[in-house]
Amino acid sequence: MDSFTSWFESRNGTLDSTSMTITEIPGHGRGAIALRDIPEGHTLFTIPRDLTLSTRTSALPSLLGNVEWKRFGLDVGWAGLILCMLWEEAQGPLSKWSGYISVLPSEFDTPMFWSLTELEELKGTAVVDKIGKDDAERDFYDKVIPTVQSRPELFPPKSKHLHYTLENYHLMGSRILSRSFTVSKWTDDLENVEPSGDASANGANGNVDNTGMEVDESPINGAEQEPDSMEESEDEHVEDIDDPSDVAMVPMADMLNARFESENAKLFYEQHNLKMITTKHVKAGEQIWNTYGDPPNSDLLRRYGHVDVVPLCAPLTGEGNPEDVVEVRADLVVSAASNASSEHLQERIDWWLENTDDDTFIIGTDCQLPEDLISFIRLLLQTDMEWEKTKKKSKLPKPSLDAEVFPVAIELLVKRLSEYPTTVQEDESLLNEPSKLTTRKRNAIVVRLGEKYILQGTMNELHKSREALRASEKDKNKRKSSHHSDATTTSKKARR
Numbered sequence: 385m386d387s388f389t390s391w392f393e394s395r396n397g398t399l400d401s402t403s404m405t406i407t408e409i410p411g412h413g414r415g416a417i418a419l420r421d422i423p424e425g426h427t428l429f430t431i432p433r434d435l436t437l438s439t440r441t442s443a444l445p446s447l448l449g450n451v452e453w454k455r456f457g458l459d460v461g462w463a464g465l466i467l468c469m470l471w472e473e474a475q476g477p478l479s480k481w482s483g484y485i486s487v488l489p490s491e492f493d494t495p496m497f498w499s500l501t502e503l504e505e506l507k508g509t510a511v512v513d514k515i516g517k518d519d520a521e522r523d524f525y526d527k528v529i530p531t532v533q534s535r536p537e538l539f540p541p542k543s544k545h546l547h548y549t550l551e552n553y554h555l556m557g558s559r560i561l562s563r564s565f566t567v568s569k570w571t572d573d574l575e576n577v578e579p580s581g582d583a584s585a586n587g588a589n590g591n592v593d594n595t596g597m598e599v600d601e602s603p604i605n606g607a608e609q610e611p612d613s614m615e616e617s618e619d620e621h622v623e624d625i626d627d628p629s630d631v632a633m634v635p636m637a638d639m640l641n642a643r644f645e646s647e648n649a650k651l652f653y654e655q656h657n658l659k660m661i662t663t664k665h666v667k668a669g670e671q672i673w674n675t676y677g678d679p680p681n682s683d684l685l686r687r688y689g690h691v692d693v694v695p696l697c698a699p700l701t702g703e704g705n706p707e708d709v710v711e712v713r714a715d716l717v718v719s720a721a722s723n724a725s726s727e728h729l730q731e732r733i734d735w736w737l738e739n740t741d742d743d744t745f746i747i748g749t750d751c752q753l754p755e756d757l758i759s760f761i762r763l764l765l766q767t768d769m770e771w772e773k774t775k776k777k778s779k780l781p782k783p784s785l786d787a788e789v790f791p792v793a794i795e796l797l798v799k800r801l802s803e804y805p806t807t808v809q810e811d812e813s814l815l816n817e818p819s820k821l822t823t824r825k826r827n828a829i830v831v832r833l834g835e836k837y838i839l840q841g842t843m844n845e846l847h848k849s850r851e852a853l854r855a856s857e858k859d860k861n862k863r864k865s866s867h868h869s870d871a872t873t874t875s876k877k878a879r880r
């Protein structure tokens with residue numbers, strides 16, 4: 385770490401080494417530890433914008449030329465930044481970022497690098513379909529290889545097999561996925577900024593924010609020092625951002641780990657610098673945590689290779705990630721509803737997709753059926769006459785949980801649970817013997833068990849609501865009939 389810190393400071397980064405140090409933390413890789421009590425609002429380190437590594441700051445896009453950059457499709461997605469990182473690495477000590485690239489991790493526990501047997505453990509979860517290995521491979525062959533072959537003076541043929549390999553491409557992609565920030569252009573200077581890909585304008589005016597790591601605009605209470613003009617990075621994952629030149633690697637800021645609701649430092653950005661500032665008092669010896677936006681474990685595992693396990697809130701009990709979710713595909717809803725519904729569903733499904741674009745429903749740890757799911761089930765259950773009315777009014781069915789919806793919803797949850805090859809009990813007993821599990825297997829079990837807890841919890845909540853509905857209907861009928869017999873008695877009395 386010493387050589388990295390020296391490199392960082394030699395490039396005008398500043399680090400308060402009396403307050404924090406970067407060190408190995410068991411189970412977390414490297415992380416930042418407070419060396420003393422640090423007040424809220426304290427600047428831990430500062431990164432000049434031009435020390436961030438992106439397609440705005442690397443010289444490669446301008447050397448290649450904007451027209452060629454676009455011709456090879458490097459302005460779309462992450463291929464451009466990955467190529468910049470491969471190229472910077474190939475420059476060795478001549479690269480401005482050599483002291484940074486050399487300390488980036490070369491091994492990952494993200495599912496991108498799992499064997500097929502390991503991936504089997506994730507069957508049924510939201511992870512498997514989102515790994516994106518094939519898309520990355522396509523970009524490598526369609527964009528990177530043709531670019532490299534077109535300019536031997538920039539990419540010497542003998543360096544091809546050393547640096548511009550598919551394996552390295554995946555490695556750089558994973559580094560971006562787990563460590564990058566969103567660094568947009570500084571708004572005040574937008575007009576002065578050259579089109580992206582021109583290194584002369586690079587980095588002069590970018591705003592930074594980590595892949596999942598955040599920055600805040602709100603004033604910091606009790607700030608030891610408060611920068612004049614500061615913005616906080618948005619809680620926006622780099623995967624979702626529109627402009628790929630906003631994706632940036634931020635040396636030092638990416639050394640901080642994160643844990644559910646534990647953030648005590650955050651990256652703020654100013655016109656020329658990015659600053660890591662404490663957002664809470666941090667005691668000596670404590671870890672300094674950034675935030676990755678508290679995603680569900682399925683996303684944490686896919687992007688970062690670890691999971692969060694903390695106490696869960698009612699209606700769930702035990703431990704897991706409170707932000708966990710289960711995805712339920714619309715086609716599974718259709719199959720759960722098929723016994724109870726009309727045979728001609730395709731027209732309704734097409735209408736639903738046209739009107740909502742919703743083909744997946746999300747259930748969270750509150751274990752409540754989402755309104756859009758209830759509305760979709762009701763659409764499938766409508767009589768032909770009701771369906772004609774819905775079409776005419778162009779209005780989604782009301783999301784009310786009625787007696788007809790319950791059996792379909794319960795059937796749906798049973799079907800969704802059966803997509804996992806193991807049961808809750810089997811997973812729990814596997815987790816009870818941690819010494820028999822690899823980290824990857826343990827993490828896969830935590831992800832799938834978290835999803836199953838939600839499905840089971842939702843089933844319990846549904847049974848409770850159904851009982852409550854039955855009881856209230858019974859009550860209503862009772863009241864109706866006693867009202868009826870009262871009325872009969874009264875009228876009999878009146879007749880007498």
Ligand SMILES: C[S@@+](CC[C@H](N)C(=O)[O-])C[C@H]1O[C@@H](n2cnc3c(N)ncnc32)[C@H](O)[C@@H]1O
Nearest residue numbers: 411412413414562563638639640641642688690
């Ligand atoms: C932005 S980097 C943080 C620095 C990293 N630990 C390192 O050694 O360079 C993100 C990576 O740190 C690790 N990490 C972060 N938070 C963690 C946590 N709560 N538990 C385990 N690993 C964590 C994961 O490997 C993740 O991919």
